[in-house]
Amino acid sequence: MVGPSHLHGTGAAALRTLASWALPIVLLIAWEIASRSGVLSTRLLPAPSAVAAAFWESLRNGTLLTHATISTERALKGLFIGGGIGFVLGVLAGVSRPAEIVFDSSMQMLRNVPHLAIIPLVILWFGIGEEAKIFLVAIGTAFPLYLNTFHGIRTVDPKLIEMARVYGLGPVPLFWRVILPGAMPSILVGLRFSLGLMWLTLIVAETISASSGIGYMTMNAREFLQTDVVVLGIIVYALLGKLADFITRLLEARALAWHPTYRRTVTRGATS
Amino acid sequence: MRESASVLRLHKDASFHEADALAEKNLLRDVRPHGKDAPSLNGQDIRLDRLSKSFGNRSVLSDLDLVIPAGQLLAIVGRSGCGKSTLLRLIAGLDRPTSGTIAIGGAEVQSLQPNVRLLFQDARLLPWHRVLSNVGIARTKGWQETAAAALADVGLDDRSNDWPAVLSGGQAQRVALARALVSRPGVLLLDEPFGALDALTRMEMHRLLERIWREHGFTTVLITHDVAEAVALADRVLVIRDGGITLDLPVDLPRPRREGADTAAVALQARILEEV
Numbered sequence: 001m002v003g004p005s006h007l008h009g010t011g012a013a014a015l016r017t018l019a020s021w022a023l024p025i026v027l028l029i030a031w032e033i034a035s036r037s038g039v040l041s042t043r044l045l046p047a048p049s050a051v052a053a054a055f056w057e058s059l060r061n062g063t064l065l066t067h068a069t070i071s072t073e074r075a076l077k078g079l080f081i082g083g084g085i086g087f088v089l090g091v092l093a094g095v096s097r098p099a100e101i102v103f104d105s106s107m108q109m110l111r112n113v114p115h116l117a118i119i120p121l122v123i124l125w126f127g128i129g130e131e132a133k134i135f136l137v138a139i140g141t142a143f144p145l146y147l148n149t150f151h152g153i154r155t156v157d158p159k160l161i162e163m164a165r166v167y168g169l170g171p172v173p174l175f176w177r178v179i180l181p182g183a184m185p186s187i188l189v190g191l192r193f194s195l196g197l198m199w200l201t202l203i204v205a206e207t208i209s210a211s212s213g214i215g216y217m218t219m220n221a222r223e224f225l226q227t228d229v230v231v232l233g234i235i236v237y238a239l240l241g242k243l244a245d246f247i248t249r250l251l252e253a254r255a256l257a258w259h260p261t262y263r264r265t266v267t268r269g270a271t272s
Numbered sequence: 273m274r275e276s277a278s279v280l281r282l283h284k285d286a287s288f289h290e291a292d293a294l295a296e297k298n299l300l301r302d303v304r305p306h307g308k309d310a311p312s313l314n315g316q317d318i319r320l321d322r323l324s325k326s327f328g329n330r331s332v333l334s335d336l337d338l339v340i341p342a343g344q345l346l347a348i349v350g351r352s353g354c355g356k357s358t359l360l361r362l363i364a365g366l367d368r369p370t371s372g373t374i375a376i377g378g379a380e381v382q383s384l385q386p387n388v389r390l391l392f393q394d395a396r397l398l399p400w401h402r403v404l405s406n407v408g409i410a411r412t413k414g415w416q417e418t419a420a421a422a423l424a425d426v427g428l429d430d431r432s433n434d435w436p437a438v439l440s441g442g443q444a445q446r447v448a449l450a451r452a453l454v455s456r457p458g459v460l461l462l463d464e465p466f467g468a469l470d471a472l473t474r475m476e477m478h479r480l481l482e483r484i485w486r487e488h489g490f491t492t493v494l495i496t497h498d499v500a501e502a503v504a505l506a507d508r509v510l511v512i513r514d515g516g517i518t519l520d521l522p523v524d525l526p527r528p529r530r531e532g533a534d535t536a537a538v539a540l541q542a543r544i545l546e547e548v
Binding site for chain 1: 364366384386389390392394396398399400401402409410411435436437451455
């Protein structure tokens with residue numbers, strides 16, 4: 001994929017990667033030393049080696065995978081429902097004035113309600129079952145996608161729409177070939193916001209009421225003062241968040257291949 | 273002749289250059305007569321009858337009568353805001369006249385027409401489609417072949433798989449021209465399409481447009497504020513001022529034309545400039 005002429009660039013990139021990892025590694029070593037020498041109580045913060053051991057143990061007995069799978073499943077269900085509703089409403093409000101009049105002011109009002117504030121209500125409605133968590137994630141993810149889809153569609157270059165009309169495109173091809181691709185950069189920004197809120201909402205929901213999932217795992221560990229498992233749970237959340245971000249980047253590189261900003265990633269992807 | 277050949281030599285694509293030179297040689301023998309009575313291959317005539325357009329109280333065009341014979345290359349010159357772009361949008365069917373009628377090929381213009389294509393000042397290519405997909409934007413049956421042929425016609429067949437963002441201004445306008453040619457229109461409307469290009473590219477585009485117009489025979493209306501461009505390309509030049517036609521001048525110069533030191537052309541330019 002990378003030709004010999006890029007070797008120099010690859011070397012420099014490797015050095016940059018190494019430099020960016022230096023600080024976390026030094027911190028980690030300092031943390032380990034502080035724990036081992038007793039300066040840092042393991043009740044407050046476990047040694048990195050203890051976290052690694054807890055990671056290995058939970059991986060071996062399968063609890064980590066079970067909890068992570070359940071959490072991911074909840075997160076994705078919530079995202080599909082909430083993000084899907086946000087996207088569809090955003091498209092409707094974007095392409096039709098009557099739909100905008102009906103939805104937009106309500107959506108703008110609702111989005112200002114911190115969705116975590118309705119947790120007491122959600123528990124009353126759904127109890128502590130799966131629905132409660134999925135509902136919360138859906139509420140959290142719907143608004144960023146709605147706003148950015150709506151905004152993206154409204155900011156598509158009107159000159160391109162006029163051109164498409166002159167060249168005989170009907171409403172349906174106009175939407176698929178001009179309006180949706182034109183709104184795509186904005187929609188993907190919305191998706192990234194939604195993914196961030198998706199994990200945040202899920203962590204809170206699982207911490208408050210759950211009998212499975214990463215949030216439950218950490219809260220359970222707290223009861224038994226297993227600080228290593230608590231830290232492990234936090235790390236797993238971070239990794240899941242990072243993974244979601246990575247997938248969006250791949251999606252962007254594919255969907256926005258035409259965009260000058262994304263061109264570099266793209267030409268490599270396309271030629272490989 | 274020598275001068276236009278040197279312009280062509282600037283073109284990187286050798287085969288395109290040869291094809292163009294060949295076409296020029298043949299056309300020099302004048303396979304069909306030029307001028308306003310030129311018979312068309314598939315051009316359609318345009319008739320404006322007491323055409324008026326006003327926005328609110330402001331009248332932009334008033335009582336315009338005009339007949340553009342099929343296959344004619346008409347240039348409309350005027351200062352900005354004189355209503356020439358409005359006229360083009362009316363002919364394209366993008367706007368409706370306040371009063372009066374427009375007929376193309378005998379049929380009254382009610383809305384956008386499939387046989388009328390419009391070239392804008394900016395190329396307006398869809399940045400998310402590759403060049404070939406942009407040319408075949410209407411996705412008619414077998415569009416890949418017709419789009420590829422149109423691209424070859426404007427000398428850009430090697431760029432069909434590129435993104436529009438990597439094209440130069442002149443190349444983008446050539447892609448836009450190819451896109452307009454795909455449907456073999458009877459009427460081609462050009463709204464200052466070369467205004468944003470540098471002088472050399474503009475001359476290149478003039479030669480390209482002249483060649484393609486002679487091959488296809490569509491009726492052409494070119495809006496421009498560049499008098500030299502009007503004289504270099506058109507069979508007939510109209511000057512519009514204050515919403516009316518103040519000059520209707522035939523340009524009876526032999527084709528293909530060269531730009532620059534031609535006394536007849538310069539005299540015509542001076543005559544037009546007096547009226548603008």
